[in-house]
Amino acid sequence: MAKSIDISxxxxxxxxxxxxxxxxxxxxxxxxxxxxxxxxxxxxxxxxSLNRMHEVIPGARVEGKIVVDGQDLYDPGxxxxxxxxxxxxxxxxxxxxPTMSIYDNVLAGLKLNAGKLRKSEADDVVERSLRxxxxxxxxxxxxxxxxxGLSGGQQQRLCIARAIAVEPQVLLMDEPCSALDPISTSAxxxxxxxxxxxxxxxxxxHNMQQAARVSDDTGFFNLKATGQPGHLVEFNPTKKMxxxxxxxxxxxxxSGRFG
Amino acid sequence: MTARPAERTAPTTGRPDLPxxxxxxxxGVGDRIFAGGALAAGLTILAALAGVFxxxxxKGATGFGxxxxxxxxxxxxxxxxxxxxxxxxxxxxxxxxxxxxPLAFGIALVISHYAxxxxxxxxxxxIDLLAAVPSVVYGLWGAxxxxxxxxxxxxxxxxTFGGWPVLGALFxxxxxxxxxxxxxxxxxxxxxxxxxxxITREVFSRTPRLHExxxxxxxxxxxxxxxxxxxxxxxxxMVSAVMLGLGRALGETMAVTMVLSVGFDLSWNIIxxxxxxxIAANIALKYKERSADMxxxxxxxxxxxxxxxxxxxxxxxxxxxxxxRRMAR
Numbered sequence: 140m141a142k143s144i145d146i147s148x149x150x151x152x153x154x155x156x157x158x159x160x161x162x163x164x165x166x167x168x169x170x171x172x173x174x175x176x177x178x179x180x181x182x183x184x185x186x187x188s189l190n191r192m193h194e195v196i197p198g199a200r201v202e203g204k205i206v207v208d209g210q211d212l213y214d215p216g217x218x219x220x221x222x223x224x225x226x227x228x229x230x231x232x233x234x235x236x237p238t239m240s241i242y243d244n245v246l247a248g249l250k251l252n253a254g255k256l257r258k259s260e261a262d263d264v265v266e267r268s269l270r271x272x273x274x275x276x277x278x279x280x281x282x283x284x285x286x287x288g289l290s291g292g293q294q295q296r297l298c299i300a301r302a303i304a305v306e307p308q309v310l311l312m313d314e315p316c317s318a319l320d321p322i323s324t325s326a327x328x329x330x331x332x333x334x335x336x337x338x339x340x341x342x343x344x345h346n347m348q349q350a351a352r353v354s355d356d357t358g359f360f361n362l363k364a365t366g367q368p369g370h371l372v373e374f375n376p377t378k379k380m381x382x383x384x385x386x387x388x389x390x391x392x393x394s395g396r397f398g
Numbered sequence: 399m400t401a402r403p404a405e406r407t408a409p410t411t412g413r414p415d416l417p418x419x420x421x422x423x424x425x426g427v428g429d430r431i432f433a434g435g436a437l438a439a440g441l442t443i444l445a446a447l448a449g450v451f452x453x454x455x456x457k458g459a460t461g462f463g464x465x466x467x468x469x470x471x472x473x474x475x476x477x478x479x480x481x482x483x484x485x486x487x488x489x490x491x492x493x494x495x496x497x498x499x500p501l502a503f504g505i506a507l508v509i510s511h512y513a514x515x516x517x518x519x520x521x522x523x524x525i526d527l528l529a530a531v532p533s534v535v536y537g538l539w540g541a542x543x544x545x546x547x548x549x550x551x552x553x554x555x556x557x558t559f560g561g562w563p564v565l566g567a568l569f570x571x572x573x574x575x576x577x578x579x580x581x582x583x584x585x586x587x588x589x590x591x592x593x594x595x596x597i598t599r600e601v602f603s604r605t606p607r608l609h610e611x612x613x614x615x616x617x618x619x620x621x622x623x624x625x626x627x628x629x630x631x632x633x634x635x636m637v638s639a640v641m642l643g644l645g646r647a648l649g650e651t652m653a654v655t656m657v658l659s660v661g662f663d664l665s666w667n668i669i670x671x672x673x674x675x676x677i678a679a680n681i682a683l684k685y686k687e688r689s690a691d692m693x694x695x696x697x698x699x700x701x702x703x704x705x706x707x708x709x710x711x712x713x714x715x716x717x718x719x720x721x722x723r724r725m726a727r
Contacts, residue, residue, distance in 0.1 A: 192615055224617030234612040238630035248616035
């Protein structure tokens with residue numbers, strides 16, 4: 140069910156402001172693709188355009204083509220709600236639904252998609268998703284407790300379980316570890332390795348070691364200049380990116396030198 | 399107060415001749431003034447509430463047990479006197495809530511989540527303006543315009559639902575001038591609409607973006623997102639808004655006084671030729687031509703209204719608190 144994503148000539152706007160310009164890339168199916176780059180360069184904005192979450196902000200829009208499984212996501216006939224059911228997302232800060240139990244949090248997306256589930260089916264999905272997110276053993280005895288009672292790292296894995304419960308084709312992760320401690324981060328990175336067999340994963344990270352550890356391909360975003368839109372500087376296999384990048388700007392960024 | 403810093407042992411530093419002064423409280427003065435001010439404000443409200451209660455109790459206690467002729471000509475005891483008024487109060491308020499609450503929540507949602515910004519700001523402003531219209535004006539509008547317009551609706555309600563088994567009791571013989579408790583309730587609904595709308599709009603728009611995006615990213619439609627995140631987040635505020643609206647409806651005098659044609663016969667018919675008025679409206683009506691005995695009775699009815707408003711509020715808080723405690727476990 141993992142699908143590749145073909146992106147051609149994508150421009151992303153906030154109102155009249157052009158935030159990201161001219162992105163072309165192909166995100167491979169069943170692989171992990173990382174986006175790195177300085178703050179404000181548009182990598183999160185670009186990630187959010189992949190499941191049409193960008194346009195949730197008033198005035199925001201996307202031009203260009205993003206094709207998944209032969210379907211242009213920005214075709215006028217495509218419903219953004221349907222896109223988001225196929226392409227799941229995990230956010231920077233863990234955001235389980237505060238009034239729902241762990242159990243209901245996992246099922247939240249599925250209830251939207253499938254309507255009523257039989258109890259045994261629902262139990263199966265919850266166990267499978269929580270096992271998939273490496274959280275089952277920690278929460279199996281308190282599924283009825285609120286999701287907000289978990290630690291930050293557990294909450295984030297709960298959010299991942301919630302996202303994979305609907306079995307999406309693609310999983311987007313927007314700095315999923317930036318609010319977590321190193322142990323939780325490591326748990327999530329292990330999880331990403333396991334998940335990539337089943338899902339196409341795209342992750343935005345500020346942590347270059349993390350990009351090097353978890354990803355197969357890496358895209359480096361940067362601003363063309365101060366006040367200019369962000370753009371994709373280089374897109375290459377991660378091994379090449381960190382050993383022998385094509386662009387001097389990439390090398391400068393990765394090695395900690397700017398400019 | 400000023401002697402205290404000297405008593406504290408300052409932590410020793412490397413230089414005994416210059417002890418670190420850890421007790422300096424430059425900002426503490428402002429903090430204490432503010433805390434005191436806030437406490438005083440809170441106590442004032444409690445004191446005012448207690449004062450009202452004591453007044454009602456002191457002046458109204460004798461109103462409960464007057465000779466029966468005082469309560470006449472339609473009642474013989476305090477209970478017989480106040481009960482129809484209670485029914486009138488709650489009928490009018492219930493009609494107002496049934497109409498105003500869904501409407502107010504809907505308007506608030508449109509303003510906070512559906513309407514484009516250029517529309518939502520002016521709409522919110524107009525709703526707030528409605529709150530500033532004095533209740534006498536609503537009363538005039540209800541009595542001299544709305545009531546007449548509603549005559550056909552009264553007839554239609556009676557003709558359509560009058561014969562139904564249970565519902566029919568609500569829609570008996572219609573009021574020929576439209577000045578029924580239903581009309582009074584509709585006027586009340588318009589009056590309490592702004593306050594419920596304003597508060598719910600505020601709490602709806604405070605829903606954390608993070609939660610809304612969590613729902614949207616799962617493939618929720620806008621309405622599903624609202625059900626999953628906005629309503630649970632805003633529930634406590636929604637109840638507060640309804641309670642404030644109910645409080646205003648229970649205590650409203652002019653609109654009910656001016657619209658309703660007052661009678662004393664208790665019936666389920668909400669479009670009847672005449673219906674019992676509300677406690678507040680009754681006080682306003684009788685206040686002018688009172689006897690000393692009657693005044694005490696009126697104050698006693700005020701006490702009953704006060705206690706009931708209190709009870710309703712407590713009940714609502716308890717319901718909300720219970721569901722929140724259940725989630726916090």
